Amino acid sequence: MNIVVGITGGIAAYKAVGVVRALVLAGHSVQVVATDNALRFVGKATLEAISRNPVYTDLYEGVSEVRHVAIGQAADLIIVAPATADSIAKFAHGFASDLLGNTILASTAPVVLAPAMHTEMWQNPATVANIALLRDRGVTIVGPGVGQLTGKDSGPGRMSEPDDIVRESLAVLVPKSLANTHVVVTAGGTREALDPVRFIGNRSSGKQGVALALAAAARGARVTLIGANLEVHAPASVEVVHVGSTLELASAVNAAALEADIVIMAAAVADYRPETVAEGKIKKETQGDTLELTLVKNPDILQGLAASRRPGQVTVGFAAETESDRDALLALGRAKIARKGADYLVLNTVGWAEGFATDGNTIVVLNAAGDIVGEATGTKTSVAGRILDLLSTTSPN
Numbered sequence: 602m603n604i605v606v607g608i609t610g611g612i613a614a615y616k617a618v619g620v621v622r623a624l625v626l627a628g629h630s631v632q633v634v635a636t637d638n639a640l641r642f643v644g645k646a647t648l649e650a651i652s653r654n655p656v657y658t659d660l661y662e663g664v665s666e667v668r669h670v671a672i673g674q675a676a677d678l679i680i681v682a683p684a685t686a687d688s689i690a691k692f693a694h695g696f697a698s699d700l701l702g703n704t705i706l707a708s709t710a711p712v713v714l715a716p717a718m719h720t721e722m723w724q725n726p727a728t729v730a731n732i733a734l735l736r737d738r739g740v741t742i743v744g745p746g747v748g749q750l751t752g753k754d755s756g757p758g759r760m761s762e763p764d765d766i767v768r769e770s771l772a773v774l775v776p777k778s779l780a781n782t783h784v785v786v787t788a789g790g791t792r793e794a795l796d797p798v799r800f801i802g803n804r805s806s807g808k809q810g811v812a813l814a815l816a817a818a819a820r821g822a823r824v825t826l827i828g829a830n831l832e833v834h835a836p837a838s839v840e841v842v843h844v845g846s847t848l849e850l851a852s853a854v855n856a857a858a859l860e861a862d863i864v865i866m867a868a869a870v871a872d873y874r875p876e877t878v879a880e881g882k883i884k885k886e887t888q889g890d891t892l893e894l895t896l897v898k899n900p901d902i903l904q905g906l907a908a909s910r911r912p913g914q915v916t917v918g919f920a921a922e923t924e925s926d927r928d929a930l931l932a933l934g935r936a937k938i939a940r941k942g943a944d945y946l947v948l949n950t951v952g953w954a955e956g957f958a959t960d961g962n963t964i965v966v967l968n969a970a971g972d973i974v975g976e977a978t979g980t981k982t983s984v985a986g987r988i989l990d991l992l993s994t995t996s997p998n
Contacts, residue, residue, distance in 0.1 A: 824838075918945070
């Protein structure tokens, strides 16, 4: 996509570099339009190096190519980060005194603003009215957050973090195919306590499940994310329920599934738990050279969800396997989905250096009949999008 990143003159302009970088790394063509005041905070050379395109600031440059109109006309999306109180006032009232103002007026693309200013400025009635006016016109406002501002000040007005701005901006362009849908996603890895100090667990970070939750929310769904010991940031845009053990996860997901339309079991769930949990720390001095544990089987959550699902409810399981042979992997997956009774099963290969706690994933999706209905390799964000695309375009049987 052709994305314009507008940068205005606030101290948070340095964070715009992260916005530009994330968009470029995601494969988008980024055109930076900075105000003169923005370049007092961040260098033009830096922005050109990161965006891989010239940075334009002057309304009267490129007159022969009608640049003040052409940039906006070519844009698929416009993001302004930071958006100062002054720039918000100008956008709200249609001022076109600089190149960025002209670019926005000349464009029919969605506009996203990431405000950044001191608390008093953000809460001033003029700014409040301008933001309301822009929202009424369909402009998306991301943030601001609450936190440290310049100097010793702290409060509402801090610009959202670059990753959050990029995610919410790109979500504006995603078709709302899951509107009026409740999606429940489990993520992370369960831990089974041995004593107050130790546990049996796995290496799942929760990245794939969180990516699925965010992708579903971007498509308009109401999302409940049940996170088991997440090692990644739990998004503010979804309802998050934190759990620890398999039994806790089972209780939470069974409750949430009562009114869910789609249940995606992306968490890595322990098959067994210790029969007994020590009240105090297990000491090697009293145990000797060996420690024997008796494990008991945990309930099969996915199988239970599939057996009790309502008509029309879709259940999706995940199977993390270390099998490297494709035919053997598919055989494992087909046996598992037949045993579990789910509508779909997402097979993903894991190992010492793949699958768990990485940013990428490789998956094969089977339907209830064991047929391959989709495959994907890429970032966990792109894989999440592919999975949700398949759910909306394929039949479970």
